[in-house]
Amino acid sequence: MHNFQACLKDGTVLCKLLNTLNGEPLVKRINAQKMAFKQMENIEQFIKGCKTFGLKDGDIFQTADLYECQNMSQVIVSLYAVSSVSIKQGWEGPSIGLKLSSKNVREFSDEVLNAGKTVIGLQSGTNKGASQAGMNIGKTRNIMD
Numbered sequence: 001m002h003n004f005q006a007c008l009k010d011g012t013v014l015c016k017l018l019n020t021l022n023g024e025p026l027v028k029r030i031n032a033q034k035m036a037f038k039q040m041e042n043i044e045q046f047i048k049g050c051k052t053f054g055l056k057d058g059d060i061f062q063t064a065d066l067y068e069c070q071n072m073s074q075v076i077v078s079l080y081a082v083s084s085v086s087i088k089q090g091w092e093g094p095s096i097g098l099k100l101s102s103k104n105v106r107e108f109s110d111e112v113l114n115a116g117k118t119v120i121g122l123q124s125g126t127n128k129g130a131s132q133a134g135m136n137i138g139k140t141r142n143i144m145d
Contacts, residue, residue, distance in 0.1 A: 005069045010034070011042025018049045021086040026052055040067055050078065054085045
C-alpha cells in the first residue's frame with residue numbers, strides 16, 4: 001500500500017488523470033516541486049477538481065488520507081468514483097469504476113395505471129387464509145398467582 005501511496009503522494013498523477021478524463025483542464029497549474037506544501041496543494045487542487053467534475057462529498061478523500069497514508073481505502077474509493085463519473089460523462093477509454101445509472105422515464109396511459117391499482121402485489125403480502133391459530137413457539141409458560 002505504501003508503494004501505491006508513494007506514486008500518488010505528490011498529486012501530479014491525480015491532476016493529470018482528472019484533466020485527461022475531463023477533456024479540458026480542471027486543474028490549471030500542477031506543481032512539479034517536491035516541497036511538502038506544494039504536493040499537498042496538488043492534492044487539494046485534485047479534490048476541488050473532483051467536486052467540479054461531479055463527485056459527491058462522501059466519495060472524496062481528504063488531503064491527509066493520501067499524503068500521510070492515513071486512509072488509503074478512501075483514496076481508492078475516490079478513484080473508483082472518478083472513473084464512474086467519467087463513464088457517465090462519455091469517457092470510452094479504460095476504466096475501473098461501475099457504470100452509473102441514467103434516467104429512464106416511462107409514460108403510461110391512464111388505462112394501464114388504473115389496471116395496476118387492482119393488482120395486489122406479492123411484495124406487499126396477502127392475508128388470504130392467514131392466521132396465527134395453532135402456532136406454538138417454544139415451551140408454553142404457565143403463570144400462577
